[in-house]
Amino acid sequence: MQRIFLDTNIVIDFLGERDGFYEPAAKIMTLADHKKIKIFTSPSSISNTYYLLSKYENTKIAMEKIRKFKVLCAISLMDDEVVEKAINSDFKDFEDAMQYFSAIASHCDLIVTRNEKDFKNAMIPVMNGESYLETIKK
Template identity: 40%
Template sequence: MTKKIFVDSDIVLDVLCKRDPYYEYAAKVFSLADMKKLTVYTTSLVVANVYYILRKVIGIEKSKEALRKLRLLVKIISVEEREVDLALNSSFSDFEDALQYYTAVKHGMETLLTRNIKDYKERDLIIQTPEQFIKGITSAAT
């Protein structure tokens, strides 16, 4: 069974915008998904946020095309009432992070990939940067 990995908005943007110095490890995560070595998930909220930012940078049509390609590698999961309520009543300082966290937990993710590790005080799943995740897989394989 492949690992279930949740990626947040920053990780998706790092890949689609090729943002240095984050692109290399974020791209490796999606490469592993392409090879079916893990399954990458995100929410429709992340897709909407990414589109909003991307369209300002590369335009509407290029943004849609980039997201169409992303969809070949990423499964979309739903944010539901319970996750919204948990996020609203949580100790998270960032509401979007809370939504992502509780949605990832609900859907049985093993790992949540983000660059904002410090924002995730609650830990019912592994919270890592793409670099930590890739280095962990590499060291476990040797």
Template identity: 45%
Template structure:
């Protein structure tokens, strides 16, 4: 049975992508095509409070990503910095690891 991968991002990631686009002179239309493939998840007060109160994250943005995933019942976290999620209750994979499992 084939499962569809749903890539979920919070709004902060999209804002960083826009900033990156501007700084690197990359076409925003490429980012818009990417947006069609993703579902934006809400970053609400509960997630913000959880992320900011969790001292196990050195980078508060990782806390936002983690608690956004938890609150939205996401199955796994895919990141290039697995060490940032060492206390995760969710499986944490690199993109390479995820693709090797899916293939």
């Protein structure tokens, strides 16, 4: 089964039902719900998503969304080794480095993000939601 890492922006697109971005994220979540793929995200993605959702929604609703999302999503590793690799990497954005090395440590096959350019030196494929869904159709 393919292991897909969702970057924070994709998690926010889905749980925040963001106009113009929700549909691809929802389709990816449906694939996970049907056990066609296994999705992962990092602990920091979960906390950052909750923080942003709680700014615009009731905190209980935000937490319920996180709770339901967690049923479909595994949490990737984010340990001392991930942090060390991120610190010593050539990523321009430290948060992206943390996400990348967390995905690698969790043996993910690819990363889905809306910021592909931020992962230009990645050793696994990085694509946006629409591009990923196109590869599934083929």
